[in-house]
Amino acid sequence: MPILKTKNLTKSYKTKKGIVHAVTDVNLSVEKGEFVAIMGQSGSGKSTLIQLMGGLDTPTSGEILVDEIDITKLKDNQLSKFRGKKFGFVFQTFYLQPFLTVAQNISLPSMFTNSQNLSLDRTRKLASILKIEDKLDSYPSEISGGQTQRVAILRSLYNNPAIIFADEPTGNLDETNSIAVLKMLKSINQKLGTTIIMVTHDSRVKQYATRTITLQEGKIT
Amino acid sequence: MKLSHTFTLAAAKLKVRRRRTIVTCTTIALLFGVVIFFLTVYSSLFASHTRMSAEIFDGNTFIITSTFRNFNTVTIRARALELYDLSQDEDKRYPLIEDEWHEGEFFLDHTNKFVIQASDEEHARLMSEQHITLTEVAARYNGEIIANTEGLHRSSDLFFPALEIPPGAQGAMPSGVAIDILPRSVVNSLIAFEPNMQDSVPVIIPAEHAARLLNLSRLPDDASPRELEARLKDIHDRAPGLIFHGHSTDTFFGVPINDEIEEESLNSSELDDEISESPTEHITFQVIGISAGTIQPYTIPGPSGFRDERPFLLRVLDGINSFGGGAGFIIPTEFINDYTLQYFERSYTSWLGGSTIIRFSRPADLIDFRANEFCYDDNPHCTLYGGAQEFMSSIYWLHTMSYNINTGVVYLTAFLGFIAMFIMAGTIGRVIEDEKQATAIYRAVGATKGAIRKIYITYVTLLSAITATLALIIGYGFSLAIHIAYSRILTANSRVTYGLPESTHTIWTVGFDIRTLLVIGAIFLVGLLCTLLCFDRMISKSIIKDIKD
Numbered sequence: 001m002p003i004l005k006t007k008n009l010t011k012s013y014k015t016k017k018g019i020v021h022a023v024t025d026v027n028l029s030v031e032k033g034e035f036v037a038i039m040g041q042s043g044s045g046k047s048t049l050i051q052l053m054g055g056l057d058t059p060t061s062g063e064i065l066v067d068e069i070d071i072t073k074l075k076d077n078q079l080s081k082f083r084g085k086k087f088g089f090v091f092q093t094f095y096l097q098p099f100l101t102v103a104q105n106i107s108l109p110s111m112f113t114n115s116q117n118l119s120l121d122r123t124r125k126l127a128s129i130l131k132i133e134d135k136l137d138s139y140p141s142e143i144s145g146g147q148t149q150r151v152a153i154l155r156s157l158y159n160n161p162a163i164i165f166a167d168e169p170t171g172n173l174d175e176t177n178s179i180a181v182l183k184m185l186k187s188i189n190q191k192l193g194t195t196i197i198m199v200t201h202d203s204r205v206k207q208y209a210t211r212t213i214t215l216q217e218g219k220i221t
Numbered sequence: 222m223k224l225s226h227t228f229t230l231a232a233a234k235l236k237v238r239r240r241r242t243i244v245t246c247t248t249i250a251l252l253f254g255v256v257i258f259f260l261t262v263y264s265s266l267f268a269s270h271t272r273m274s275a276e277i278f279d280g281n282t283f284i285i286t287s288t289f290r291n292f293n294t295v296t297i298r299a300r301a302l303e304l305y306d307l308s309q310d311e312d313k314r315y316p317l318i319e320d321e322w323h324e325g326e327f328f329l330d331h332t333n334k335f336v337i338q339a340s341d342e343e344h345a346r347l348m349s350e351q352h353i354t355l356t357e358v359a360a361r362y363n364g365e366i367i368a369n370t371e372g373l374h375r376s377s378d379l380f381f382p383a384l385e386i387p388p389g390a391q392g393a394m395p396s397g398v399a400i401d402i403l404p405r406s407v408v409n410s411l412i413a414f415e416p417n418m419q420d421s422v423p424v425i426i427p428a429e430h431a432a433r434l435l436n437l438s439r440l441p442d443d444a445s446p447r448e449l450e451a452r453l454k455d456i457h458d459r460a461p462g463l464i465f466h467g468h469s470t471d472t473f474f475g476v477p478i479n480d481e482i483e484e485e486s487l488n489s490s491e492l493d494d495e496i497s498e499s500p501t502e503h504i505t506f507q508v509i510g511i512s513a514g515t516i517q518p519y520t521i522p523g524p525s526g527f528r529d530e531r532p533f534l535l536r537v538l539d540g541i542n543s544f545g546g547g548a549g550f551i552i553p554t555e556f557i558n559d560y561t562l563q564y565f566e567r568s569y570t571s572w573l574g575g576s577t578i579i580r581f582s583r584p585a586d587l588i589d590f591r592a593n594e595f596c597y598d599d600n601p602h603c604t605l606y607g608g609a610q611e612f613m614s615s616i617y618w619l620h621t622m623s624y625n626i627n628t629g630v631v632y633l634t635a636f637l638g639f640i641a642m643f644i645m646a647g648t649i650g651r652v653i654e655d656e657k658q659a660t661a662i663y664r665a666v667g668a669t670k671g672a673i674r675k676i677y678i679t680y681v682t683l684l685s686a687i688t689a690t691l692a693l694i695i696g697y698g699f700s701l702a703i704h705i706a707y708s709r710i711l712t713a714n715s716r717v718t719y720g721l722p723e724s725t726h727t728i729w730t731v732g733f734d735i736r737t738l739l740v741i742g743a744i745f746l747v748g749l750l751c752t753l754l755c756f757d758r759m760i761s762k763s764i765i766k767d768i769k770d
């Protein structure tokens with residue numbers, strides 16, 4: 001049974017120049033524990049697809065089944081809670097909250113889900129795995145880009161999600177940091193069994209991913 | 222979501238965005254601070270004035286009222302008939318005369334001794350009743366009636382030196398009656414039955430008419446007060462004693478009258494024997510005084526069906542006995558001699574009045590008295606007809622000024638308050654709008670809209686609390702500064718200006734006004750409402766769209 005399955009997933013945008021078909025009739029099935037890399041040219045619809053699957057946007061048509069639940073049919077609050085429990089997100093531009101400390105940013109998801117996860121110990125333990133435990137009281141503006149993305153990864157991990165969606169997580173990082181991030185995601189995938197769906201340009205990802213999908217003009221090739 | 226988390230997230234925003242917090246709060250607080258400052262000024266500076274004026278108000282006389290009561294013709298008629306029945310006198314005369322012009326109607330014979338006695342009794346009763354009423358009403362406001370020993374508030378003082386007011390007059394009729402409030406209807410009747418009419422009828426006429434009699438040229442409209450005063454003095458000196466004759470039935474002092482009514486009434490009048498053809502030709506008037514004012518023609522339904530305007534004096538002479546107008550007062554010789562009123566108009570309710578002085582000990586009492594008891598504007602609970610005037614008094618003026626300025630300050634404060642609220646709403650709106658991306662991230666990691674709304678409500682409430690605190694500090698700080706700088710000099714100046722004695726009260730500008738709480742409430746309320754409104758507008762369906770915006 002796939003953990004995530006899309007059926008004829010389509011998203012089009014209405015613009016001044018006409019209708020843009022960002023994602024067209026995508027049927028994708030991801031099994032639990034997979035590390036899926038979505039590749040393709042810029043503008044091929046990768047981000048759109050991953051955002052739809054993560055419930056951050058609503059499709060024009062089609063279904064997204066996560067554990068057999070069609071998340072496109074969920075109400076706004078239900079979807080929020082669902083995201084909080086099941087999904088983690090890592091973005092290219094990290095989107096940390098500048099007014100929260102590193103520790104608070106890491107544990108942010110658990111503040112909203114009422115889970116028992118939230119504890120300083122857990123935050124510290126997670127931070128130590130990614131070697132940023134000495135930065136817990138710093139603010140995002142006070143740490144480097146690589147450290148920032150590590151904080152974002154820890155945030156996506158905090159609620160023990162079933163799936164982590166990562167949209168070009170290495171896009172803003174240098175080579176060393178990029179490789180580090182890919183390794184982190186791989187070890188999360190292997191040790192915790194978390195399903196990872198990642199969008200990337202980075203050809204190195206092929207070493208880490210269990211499957212690679214290529215998009216072209218919004219369609220899987 | 223736990224309350225502590227909500228608070229953590231809201232407080233973090235305040236702390237880290239310190240500059241924005243300070244700028245936002247200070248801007249809004251400055252505005253509300255000014256509002257609070259005005260309130261403290263309102264409640265203290267002018268309250269100080271009021272207190273000071275109230276303190277020295279005690280014992281001052283502030284009001285003269287002219288109160289009026291009606292004569293009840295029905296009562297007098299009944300009493301006259303009763304007296305007639307009781308009288309053993311062989312020669313007694315029936316007090317009613319049949320109205321020749323209106324068949325079956327009777328009017329009182331004003332020369333009848335029973336009528337005179339009945340009206341005297343009624344008059345005395347009404348006067349005492351009026352006195353009792355006034356005493357009672359005044360007492361309700363801690364006021365008391367005092368003797369009008371100075372004959373105050375009579376325009377007769379100005380114009381009728383010949384008619385001296387007896388010393389010790391109470392101001393109420395009949396002992397100290399003021400000519401200018403003589404019931405005209407009484408005079409009307411008197412002149413109609415005036416036994417001395419063949420000789421000369423004493424009249425008081427407006428200065429304007431006297432000027433015509435004296436053949437004075439018309440003063441230009443833009444005559445200076447000095448010229449007017451000189452003119453008045455001239456008239457005043459020369460007019461008394463002037464003799465004039467009613468010279469035409471067409472006009473009286475240039476005011477046209479209606480011939481038809483004139484003739485018709487007079488033909489059937491019982492005065493026909495004495496006055497031939499046109500009565501005014503045969504009447505000699507003697508000016509005994511000048512009054513202020515001008516002709517105020519009054520209207521009656523004329524034969525044409527239209528309303529004709531006729532001056533008062535001739536209305537009397539044509540025998541119809543209406544009242545009203547203002548062309549002049551005809552003073553019966555009898556009245557001039559002893560000031561006693563014994564007659565009243567045959568079919569109209571008569572008005573009598575007088576000037577009464579009431580002493581109040583507190584300005585507020587006087588204000589309440591005037592507001593509650595006089596029948597000015599549809600006051601359903603009023604007890605007194607007439608008018609009341611306060612004396613010119615710097616203390617009273619100070620008091621009134623405080624009241625008026627206070628009212629002005631209230632409006633100004635309310636206006637400023639509204640502006641402050643609008644600006645605050647705009648500012649908070651922007652603050653919330655700035656949180657769009659943060660909101661989207663919260664939602665991405667699992668926050669429901671309700672949870673985020675709570676965070677912002679907490680955030681804005683904290684902002685409001687800081688703003689309110691700052692506003693209080695600014696408002697009261699201003700007040701204190703003003704107080705330190707000006708209180709002493711203001712107090713001293715007030716004392717000199719208004720002649721206030723040394724008192725325990727100084728002018729103080731740092732009082733607490735309960736409306737300050739209203740301002741604080743407004744700060745929180747605007748914050749809350751604005752947050753709720755802006756928040757819902759800010760959130761769109763697509764989280765990713767909000768993040769990118």
Ligand SMILES: Nc1ncnc2c1ncn2[C@@H]1O[C@H](COP(=O)(O)OP(=O)(O)O)[C@@H](O)[C@H]1O
Pocket residue numbers: 013014015020021022040041042043044045046047048049
């Ligand atoms: N909000 C939007 N409005 C209009 N067009 C959009 C919007 N977002 C994406 N697109 C369009 O959809 C297509 C796919 O975009 P995207 O998913 O971001 O591509 P990728 O991530 O592969 O570079 C592009 O042509 C892009 O211009």
Ligand SMILES: [Mg+2]
Pocket residue numbers: 046047048
């Ligand atoms: Mg993209």
